[in-house]
Amino acid sequence: MKDKTREIMGEFLELIEVVANGKRKILDFGDDMVFYRGEIHMIKVIGDHSGIYISELARHFNITRAVVSKTIIKLERNGFVRKEEDPSDRKRVCLYLTERGKEAYEAHNTFHLVNDKNIYQFLEGLEDDDLDIVKAFMVKVNEMVKNHF
Numbered sequence: 609m610k611d612k613t614r615e616i617m618g619e620f621l622e623l624i625e626v627v628a629n630g631k632r633k634i635l636d637f638g639d640d641m642v643f644y645r646g647e648i649h650m651i652k653v654i655g656d657h658s659g660i661y662i663s664e665l666a667r668h669f670n671i672t673r674a675v676v677s678k679t680i681i682k683l684e685r686n687g688f689v690r691k692e693e694d695p696s697d698r699k700r701v702c703l704y705l706t707e708r709g710k711e712a713y714e715a716h717n718t719f720h721l722v723n724d725k726n727i728y729q730f731l732e733g734l735e736d737d738d739l740d741i742v743k744a745f746m747v748k749v750n751e752m753v754k755n756h757f
Contacts, residue, residue, distance in 0.1 A: 609691065620749065624756065637715035639709075648716050650679055651688060655713035659702040661694070688712055 624651065636642045644652070646669070653668055656661055666673045680703065683689040688709035693702040705713055731739065 624753065635716075635719070637719065639711070639713060641712050641715060647679055647683060648712065650676070651681065651709055651712050652716055654689060654703045655705050655710065658704055659692075661700055661702065665703070683709070692707070 614635055623671045634642060634644060649669070650665060653665060655663070662673055662676050667678075670674070680689055680691070684691060686708075687706055690704050690706050690709075691701045692704060694702050731742065734742065
């Protein structure tokens with residue numbers, strides 16, 4: 609194995625350990641908006657797909673509907689999400705962000721713009737051929753992560 613390959617894999621495996629054992633479990637956006645990672649990411653997906661069903665959220669995160677429902681109940685109780693009956697199928701519930709939920713959604717987006725800026729700038733500075741290599745690498749990384757977790 610080449611030294612550079614070994615170095616890259618070392619960095620990658622260190623990243624996997626950080627993600628798997630992440631210390632930042634709670635995100636505090638101020639203004640009484642404190643979330644576990646799963647909660648804010650549900651808010652993000654609901655904001656991106658207004659009217660999404662609980663079953664679709666469960667599929668998106670590869671978790672059970674019961675786990676999604678429990679989280680949605682908490683988010684609804686705290687004023688971030690609202691449920692509406694689907695007019696075309698009364699058994700289904702559509703999820704929407706409230707105004708407070710939209711504030712949390714925007715705070716989360718800002719958090720990523722600030723904290724992820726360096727990687728975006730790095731990628732923007734690459735040529736298309738280099739971006740293709742990075743993209744191919746990320747596809748392989750995702751496959752590897754799925755095999756490990």
